[in-house]
Amino acid sequence: MNKDFILRLTKYKRLIHKLKALGFEKVFSNNLGDAIGVTPALVRKDFSILHLSGNKRGGYNIDMLVEEFDRILGGSEQQNVIVVGCGRIGTALMEYTGFSTDDLNIVAGFDQFPEKVNNPTKVPVYGMDKLQDFIRENNIKVGVIAVPDAEASRVLDMMVEAGIRGVLNFAPVELKCSKYQCETSCEIQNVNIALELEHLFYQISTQDINIDRDVTNE
Amino acid sequence: MNKDFILRLTKYKRLIHKLKALGFEKVFSNNLGDAIGVTPALVRKDFSILHLSGNKRGGYNIDMLVEEFDRILGGSEQQNVIVVGCGRIGTALMEYTGFSTDDLNIVAGFDQFPEKVNNPTKVPVYGMDKLQDFIRENNIKVGVIAVPDAEASRVLDMMVEAGIRGVLNFAPVELKCSKYQCETSCEIQNVNIALELEHLFYQISTQDINIDRDVTNE
DNA sequence: TAGATTGTTAATCGATTAACAATC
């Protein structure tokens, strides 16, 4: 439910893996807080919620943290992802190599015209007619939508119907899971680049003026 | 300062433009709330902060809203953006046509090896040596970073030094604006796809168990 | 021991919502 909390968890996990690789054996709430940009108190609170305990004097044991966070966040099982829509953005994701360090694995792409896809990767690209069978047979839970605006909603329905539980959506529509009682059954994360850019422009434009002052004065 | 508030503003703006196109003349806090997924009370509160007032019986006038939101959010001036790093993601953005409806305009790409870039667009691609001059001469305020991990930080410094005030970062590093007293002078928005995917996996894995129950019980 | 750090409680802060008087 609490997005910020979950986001912090993934940050903790990454950081702790890095520290382990650097040879650290223990770490303090202080260090962790600095690194992910929160107060030490919040780190301790988070850890307390997760029942991760440290030593009053010696901080938290890195090996313990690595183990616990791997358990909490699904560990190092390969997490398989499909990409639907193999245009520029779709193929860019398929080609991206950085995922492997996070145990994310793009296992297939799907496109309306698979034969037209410029695909320099080893990831196979299938037609849309194969989509649902593939999801079912391989028990895929998470997919990326990178199809044009107009198709996004239909594609989402297909994916959810076949069993997809989480979607990262790059189409510039605020997708909502309409079909079925989907609220509970499919998480959607929208990545809207135009929105982010507009947001930046706005932040910049109000930065100097100081929006609070400007806006709350009568 | 308040991210959610600003994000709502851009959503209002888009929605209102759509309603105007549909021929609406007025709209109620109720409708707006439904459409962007917030309570009507919050819509009224937001509008009140912005000094947008409606009629006790007749809701808010669409023409007024269009005008005001355009003014507040920088209106329909073309907003020029550059893309630094013309790999897969960079070129995908350059090729993306959906920006024009938001008056976003990608005016140039930059790459270490501009001659190697596969560029099917009309957007010119220059070498990195031209970056700072271009930013200064064209008074560019917002840029996208789509370079590899290791270069991101250096590229950011170059951009900020030349006058960039907002950055959308696709490199999988949590960029912070280190140089100068940059806290105040450059907004950074990180888009970390791997993080979003992991986040989805985690949400799914805890959905059934009900994380709150699982986690807060002693 | 003295000093440092955890774990937890209570205080704070800020955003959202409920409620309702004002009024069209």
Place this chain on the structure above:
DNA sequence: TAGATTGTTAATCGATTAACAATC
């Protein structure tokens, strides 16, 4: 007028932080 909707205040809610006792 009666009904509906705004605008605003006060209440609520939840997350973060400060503070400090416990203790290594």
